[in-house]
Amino acid sequence: MYPITLNLRGRRCLVVGGGAVAERKVQGLLAAEAKVSLVSPDLSPALRELAQAGRIGWQQRAFVPEDAAGAFLIFAATNRPLVQQAVLRAAQEAGALVNVVDMPEACDFQVPAVLRRDGLLLSVATSGASPALAAVLRARLEREIGPEYAVLARLLAALRTPLLKLPLSGPAKKMLFQKMLDSDILQWLRDGRKQRAAAHVEAVFGHLLPVGRILDALPDAPWTDTNP
Numbered sequence: 637m638y639p640i641t642l643n644l645r646g647r648r649c650l651v652v653g654g655g656a657v658a659e660r661k662v663q664g665l666l667a668a669e670a671k672v673s674l675v676s677p678d679l680s681p682a683l684r685e686l687a688q689a690g691r692i693g694w695q696q697r698a699f700v701p702e703d704a705a706g707a708f709l710i711f712a713a714t715n716r717p718l719v720q721q722a723v724l725r726a727a728q729e730a731g732a733l734v735n736v737v738d739m740p741e742a743c744d745f746q747v748p749a750v751l752r753r754d755g756l757l758l759s760v761a762t763s764g765a766s767p768a769l770a771a772v773l774r775a776r777l778e779r780e781i782g783p784e785y786a787v788l789a790r791l792l793a794a795l796r797t798p799l800l801k802l803p804l805s806g807p808a809k810k811m812l813f814q815k816m817l818d819s820d821i822l823q824w825l826r827d828g829r830k831q832r833a834a835a836h837v838e839a840v841f842g843h844l845l846p847v848g849r850i851l852d853a854l855p856d857a858p859w860t861d862t863n864p
């Protein structure tokens with residue numbers, strides 16, 4: 637297995653089936669801002685709500701091979717082996733990436749257990765050996781990796797964009813980020829000590845970037861008048 641993160645924003649993704657497994661896959665696709673269409677004679681209550689709210693398109697009928705046309709990625713999530721086979725064939729003919737939820741060996745890709753902290757993604761895969769183990773490890777990460785990591789990621793991104801425009805060597809930039817992270821910054825963010833964190837950012841990047849303005853523009857501002 638080769639891990640990648642896919643940009644599905646605005647891409648048409650097809651889910652065949654409307655049960656609990658389809659529901660989980662749809663939630664993952666919506667979190668990635670994909671354009672989801674679903675084909676199934678019936679829907680779970682949560683999927684029904686999403687269809688009624690217009691967040692997914694729903695064709696209320698059995699799958700036909702033409703449904704695969706134009707899809708970038710397809711999930712076969714029905715409880716019928718013959719339908720699963722038909723979706724696999726149609727997806728392959730349409731050149732779409734396909735996941736057949738009960739045939740791991742036929743999948744172009746498998747879905748890992750995922751922890752999202754904004755854009756920060758942590759995913760656990762077991763190559764299909766034990767999805768239950770993947771879920772347990774995800775729950776463990778959820779306890780250890782708190783929302784302060786999302787704040788730190790936003791902060792680093794806000795510094796990195798202008799920094800990339802400066803005429804610094806690759807190793808010099810790497811050293812700056814190492815200096816930034818080789819500190820108690822996560823603890824300060826966890827404790828709400830933004831002023832302490834801001835002072836550290838100033839010490840590392842202040843001679844190169846307008847740190848005050850960058851921090852003020854972050855959604856987590858203000859950085860100057862919370863717990864010192």
Ligand SMILES: C[C@@]1(CC(=O)O)C2=NC(=C\c3[nH]c(c(CCC(=O)O)c3CC(=O)O)Cc3[nH]c(c(CC(=O)O)c3CCC(=O)O)/C=C3\N/C(=C\2)[C@@H](CCC(=O)O)[C@]3(C)CC(=O)O)/[C@H]1CCC(=O)O
Nearest residue numbers: 738740746747748749761762763764766767768770771774
């Ligand atoms: C991670 C997660 C992501 C998601 O689906 O979003 C995911 N399964 C999850 C949960 C889960 N799935 C199952 C159980 C019951 C316990 C158990 O059987 O272990 C639980 C536990 C639960 O419900 O908590 C049953 C199951 N799963 C598959 C089969 C078919 C087979 O193995 O043949 C069967 C047997 C069906 C049957 O009994 O007939 C197949 C796949 N499931 C995968 C992913 C892919 C491999 C990922 C990997 O391990 O690398 C793969 C290959 C294909 C795919 O779906 O992409 C999500 C956890 C989300 C979270 O909580 O964070």
Ligand SMILES: NC(=O)c1ccc[n+]([C@@H]2O[C@H](COP(=O)([O-])OP(=O)(O)OC[C@H]3O[C@@H](n4cnc5c(N)ncnc54)[C@H](O)[C@@H]3O)[C@@H](O)[C@H]2O)c1
Nearest residue numbers: 653654655656657658675676678698699714715719737738
């Ligand atoms: N990969 C995973 O994570 C995972 C986890 C658990 C179970 N499974 C397997 O996934 C399958 C689905 O599980 P579930 O709990 O969602 O089942 P389910 O019975 O709740 O849902 C099946 C859905 O498929 C629909 N369907 C049936 N025939 C169809 C057709 N011709 N066209 C379109 N839709 C059709 C049904 O209307 C229903 O909505 C099972 O085979 C199960 O063994 C996979």
